[in-house]
Amino acid sequence: MFRRTFWFTAGAAAGVWATTKVNRKLKQLTPESLAAQAANKAIEAGHRLKDFALDVRDGMAQREAELGEVLGLNDHPEVPGPRRVAAIENRNNPKYVERSTYSYNRNEDH
Template sequence: MFRRTFWFTAGAAAGVWATTKVNRKLKQLTPESLAAQAATKAVEAGHKLKDFALDVRDNMAEREAQLGDALGLNGAVDPELPAPRRLAAVESAFTAKHPENTKQPTYIEYNNRNEDH
């Protein structure tokens, strides 16, 4: 009799356990639960992507600073730089074609290739 009671109790416990597991799995597979899980995964992926982008930006700025130091681009600016050079050939050609214009031409004004000549 003790044996039958033991097996009856073991079977009932296994049935309750299996029923509980199946009900939990069924609740996980409902459309609302699947939508919530997908939204959670999407938010997590967005956070990971944002962290990755921030890491890339920080490392890029750090590497640009390293390259700038190596190439001497981040040094102090010399306050006594020479004045910008003027293109004498362009100016003389421009004034030869347009003597009435007293404005000093720029390279862009003279060599505008978008205009019909």
């Protein structure tokens, strides 16, 4: 009698376990779950790509500093900055020459 009860209980437990596993797998294969998994993977890949880009940038800065030391470029800190260009010319300046308003558009009708 004890043997039958043991095997009945073991079979019932195995059935519950198998049913639970199958239901979990079916829930993972629903379209909503697949979309969520794909979105999570994409976000994770984006984070990895960002980390890679930051590592590359750090490596580039480090190598640039090393090359600057070897080539002696770091010895001259008084490097002039970029030149600024005026966006609007001064019409009171005698160098200002008024240009004609001839159109050079080759696509306009002649």
